[in-house]
Amino acid sequence: MSKTIVTVDDSASVRQMVSFTLSQEGYEVIEAEDGKDALGKISGASVDMVITDLNMPNMDGIELIRQLRANGDHKFTPIVMLTTESMDAKKAEGKSAGATGWIVKPFKPDQLLAVIKKVLR
Amino acid sequence: MSKLEPHIETFLEEARELLTDIEEAALELEADPGDSELINRVFRAMHTIKGSGAMFGFDDVAGFTHHLETALDRVREGHYAVTKDLIDVVLTSRDYIAGLLSAQLEGVAPDFDEGQRIMDRLQVLIPSECEQSGNVVGAAREAKGGGSSQILRILMKLDPCVMKTGLDPIVLLAELESLGEMTVTGQAADVPSLRDLAFDECHLWWDILLHTDAGVDAVKDVFIFVEDDSVIDISVLGGEAQQPEKDMRLGEILVERGDATPEQVDMALQDQKRTGELLAEQGVDQAKIDAALAQQRAMRSRRDQAEASSIRVAAEKLDSLMNLVGELVITQAQLTQVAAQCDKPELALTVENVERLTTEIRDCVLNVRMLPIGATFNKFGRLVRDLSSELGKLAGLETSGSETEVDKTVIECLGDPLVHLIRNSVDHGIEAPDVREAAGKPRAGTISLRASQAGGDVIIVVADDGAGIDPEKVARKAVEKGIIPSAEGLTRTEVLDLILQPGFSTAEKVTDVSGRGVGMDVVRREIDKLRGTVTIESELGRGTTVTIKLPLTLAIVDGLLTGVGADRYVVQLSEVRECVELTSEQRDFEEAGRHLVSVRGELVPYVRLRDLFDLPRRDIEIEQAVIVMVGEHPLGVVVDAVIGNVQTVIKPLGRMFSQADYLSGATILGDGTVALILDLPHIMAQAHAADGRAQVA
Numbered sequence: 001m002s003k004t005i006v007t008v009d010d011s012a013s014v015r016q017m018v019s020f021t022l023s024q025e026g027y028e029v030i031e032a033e034d035g036k037d038a039l040g041k042i043s044g045a046s047v048d049m050v051i052t053d054l055n056m057p058n059m060d061g062i063e064l065i066r067q068l069r070a071n072g073d074h075k076f077t078p079i080v081m082l083t084t085e086s087m088d089a090k091k092a093e094g095k096s097a098g099a100t101g102w103i104v105k106p107f108k109p110d111q112l113l114a115v116i117k118k119v120l121r
Numbered sequence: 122m123s124k125l126e127p128h129i130e131t132f133l134e135e136a137r138e139l140l141t142d143i144e145e146a147a148l149e150l151e152a153d154p155g156d157s158e159l160i161n162r163v164f165r166a167m168h169t170i171k172g173s174g175a176m177f178g179f180d181d182v183a184g185f186t187h188h189l190e191t192a193l194d195r196v197r198e199g200h201y202a203v204t205k206d207l208i209d210v211v212l213t214s215r216d217y218i219a220g221l222l223s224a225q226l227e228g229v230a231p232d233f234d235e236g237q238r239i240m241d242r243l244q245v246l247i248p249s250e251c252e253q254s255g256n257v258v259g260a261a262r263e264a265k266g267g268g269s270s271q272i273l274r275i276l277m278k279l280d281p282c283v284m285k286t287g288l289d290p291i292v293l294l295a296e297l298e299s300l301g302e303m304t305v306t307g308q309a310a311d312v313p314s315l316r317d318l319a320f321d322e323c324h325l326w327w328d329i330l331l332h333t334d335a336g337v338d339a340v341k342d343v344f345i346f347v348e349d350d351s352v353i354d355i356s357v358l359g360g361e362a363q364q365p366e367k368d369m370r371l372g373e374i375l376v377e378r379g380d381a382t383p384e385q386v387d388m389a390l391q392d393q394k395r396t397g398e399l400l401a402e403q404g405v406d407q408a409k410i411d412a413a414l415a416q417q418r419a420m421r422s423r424r425d426q427a428e429a430s431s432i433r434v435a436a437e438k439l440d441s442l443m444n445l446v447g448e449l450v451i452t453q454a455q456l457t458q459v460a461a462q463c464d465k466p467e468l469a470l471t472v473e474n475v476e477r478l479t480t481e482i483r484d485c486v487l488n489v490r491m492l493p494i495g496a497t498f499n500k501f502g503r504l505v506r507d508l509s510s511e512l513g514k515l516a517g518l519e520t521s522g523s524e525t526e527v528d529k530t531v532i533e534c535l536g537d538p539l540v541h542l543i544r545n546s547v548d549h550g551i552e553a554p555d556v557r558e559a560a561g562k563p564r565a566g567t568i569s570l571r572a573s574q575a576g577g578d579v580i581i582v583v584a585d586d587g588a589g590i591d592p593e594k595v596a597r598k599a600v601e602k603g604i605i606p607s608a609e610g611l612t613r614t615e616v617l618d619l620i621l622q623p624g625f626s627t628a629e630k631v632t633d634v635s636g637r638g639v640g641m642d643v644v645r646r647e648i649d650k651l652r653g654t655v656t657i658e659s660e661l662g663r664g665t666t667v668t669i670k671l672p673l674t675l676a677i678v679d680g681l682l683t684g685v686g687a688d689r690y691v692v693q694l695s696e697v698r699e700c701v702e703l704t705s706e707q708r709d710f711e712e713a714g715r716h717l718v719s720v721r722g723e724l725v726p727y728v729r730l731r732d733l734f735d736l737p738r739r740d741i742e743i744e745q746a747v748i749v750m751v752g753e754h755p756l757g758v759v760v761d762a763v764i765g766n767v768q769t770v771i772k773p774l775g776r777m778f779s780q781a782d783y784l785s786g787a788t789i790l791g792d793g794t795v796a797l798i799l800d801l802p803h804i805m806a807q808a809h810a811a812d813g814r815a816q817v818a
Binding site for chain 2: 069075076077078079095098099100101102117118119120121
């Protein structure tokens with residue numbers, strides 16, 4: 001059974017790129033445009049991994065990570081955040097919220113896949 | 122591109138540094154082709170450029186660098202030797218990469234043909250096996266299959282909370298296994314008793330032996346998400362490509378494993394001879410071995426120093442700090458003046474302290490702006506190399522004193538003049554190899570670039586062992602070009618000095634490199650701007666030496682304050698030799714047009730500022746002559762009064778005063794008065810001209 005990955009980003013183009021790359025590799029992809037949207041789409045679904053941007057309207061990535069970790073179903077789900085290099089503080093914040101890893105923006109499809117292979121069994 | 126994203130800017134800065142590093146290492150490598158650390162340095166720099174280039178959309182750069190990196194990796198493994206051709210390719214590649222970067226920034230199409238040509242050359246030198254083309258990402262894993270195989274010992278002690286971040290340790294182990302043959306020993310010693318055990322914590326740790334050809338970096342990459350909080354200890358245990366002597370690390374393995382005590386190993390090692398001793402037994406000169414060891418030590422300590430902690434600060438921040446300190450110095454001078462009028466001892470004491478502290482701050486800030494001049498020197502090795510091969514000559518560059526520190530502004534302005542001087546040395550100085558041999562000199566010429574500090578000055582010497590300059594030829598040419606009316610009565614130094622005049626060039630034919638009649642006067646102009654001096658010495662057949670003397674810093678100097686009427690003028694203190702009185706009887710000669718004062722028997726020409734600035738003469742008995750040195754010549758500057766020492770914060774004169782020839786700047790005194798700083802070389806030139814006119818008349 002193919003794995004399901006949720007991509008959360010307020011930029012449609014980033015979502016598109018992630019989603020395109022992942023479906024090429026045979027993953028099921030759910031797109032969400034912010035933290036709130038993501039929580040709604042994740043609840044009840046079987047999700048194997050989450051890739052989330054940090055700066056988003058409504059609910060940002062950090063809060064999304066916190067809420068997912070607080071939820072028993074996703075205590076151990078790999079969550080990868082998208083950061084920029086200048087956001088070291090954000091990265092630390094994300095880690096302490098429970099993020100598994102990070103991808104530095106901008107990234108290439110192969111880099112994305114490499115990171116997924118790092119955290120997803 | 123109008124506004125760059127910040128990380129692209131960072132990438133560019135890093136790339137530029139790496140490119141410089143590549144150039145430096147390549148040149149060093151040419152001198153010492155066997156130094157594997159240098160090859161590694163070039164390789165690592167290429168690797169980083171490739172990786173970050175891909176990240177930031179510099180795909181051309183990443184793609185091109187990838188090929189080079191692969192080839193260098195094979196050199197690194199020892200499959201191919203370092204040759205001059207290879208270094209050529211590395212250097213041209215470096216230039217090409219720099220070109221790619223700027224082409225992409227400016228949005229123009231890069232010269233891909235050039236890249237293909239470089240690739241073709243490289244292909245001849247180091248044929249690629251099966252090239253996995255263009256895949257520039259997942260950089261770490263690319264080394265796989267290429268790197269030499271080695272055994273790594275990995276201690277993996279994860280943060281107990283690692284699973285709460287959604288990371289399953291088994292994923293890490295699985296990834297490691299994908300890199301090679303793995304033996305894992307789980308260590309359960311730290312696991313708490315069942316009663317205290319939290320189900321979501323990880324207390325197991327692992328001792329892993331990994332036989333891999335992926336390289337330590339690839340292995341480190343596996344742990345990228347956990348390395349901050351976890352203890353990951355990776356050590357290289359042994360590999361096929363290691364030197365035999367390194368196998369002696371056996372002792373360490375034994376000690377580490379507890380199979381031998383450190384004492385036992387030490388005893389064994391004491392009986393063993395060191396490489397140097399062994400070489401000495403083979404008949405290698407002991408002194409040479411000692412020298413090599415010293416070099417090794419020096420290189421290490423230099424590297425250690427270089428790696429010592431430092432931070433990067435934007436140049437403009439330093440400039441504005443410097444400006445503030447300048448203002449502080451001026452304000453402090455005002456304070457001292459006000460305090461002197463108050464007659465309050467408590468105030469005087471405090472003001473003295475402020476004065477001392479200000480001076481310290483000033484020195485500190487000046488010191489921060491000081492950079493070793495070596496950074497400028499490095500690029501000249503390449504220049505000499507390229508020029509000499511272009512001209513069919515053999516020449517090498519020797520540098521010394523590259524650690525000499527100079528103000529950042531001075532360094533920036535020094536580049537062009539030095540390029541001119543070195544070009545001249547290679548083009549006009551160094552002879553063709555056959556000519557040199559016939560003259561009994563080594564076929565390869567030597568250009569030496571030396572820097573040193575002498576008091577408040579930096580001395581930079583560019584010397585060559587070439588043909589030297591023929592003073593007669595220079596004099597003839599100067600007369601021909603109308604630079605001087607006649608060469609009669611000129612000293613040798615004065616004749617050589619003519620080379621620095623605008624419009625002078627003695628080259629028989631104009632070459633691509635130099636001899637366009639511009640150059641040496643540009644050198645003089647640039648150095649003048651830095652308030653420095655240039656002198657040329659040359660011996661026919663032996664070579665030419667150009668000496669540049671520069672002040673250490675440009676922003677603040679100690680000056681001698683003088684007065685002419687109500688006006689104040691500052692003479693740079695380091696140029697002042699002495700002050701003498703000019704009495705009315707000494708002035709008697711002036712009627713005959715001779716402005717000379719006798720200083721202990723030496724006749725020194727003088728210029729009266731009142732004359733120079735068209736101020737009315739004043740009838741006083743004794744005037745003051747400040748004797749200054751301009752280059753090697755003394756000159757008297759006659760003023761009404763010598764007032765005293767003053768710390769000058771130099772402010773440039775505005776554009777309106779750009780015609781003011783005899784002034785190089787201005788400064789503000791403690792009481793708010795503006796004092797003008799005298800431009801001594803120009804005043805000297807004026808004195809000569811006036812003297813010439815007087816003689817003609």
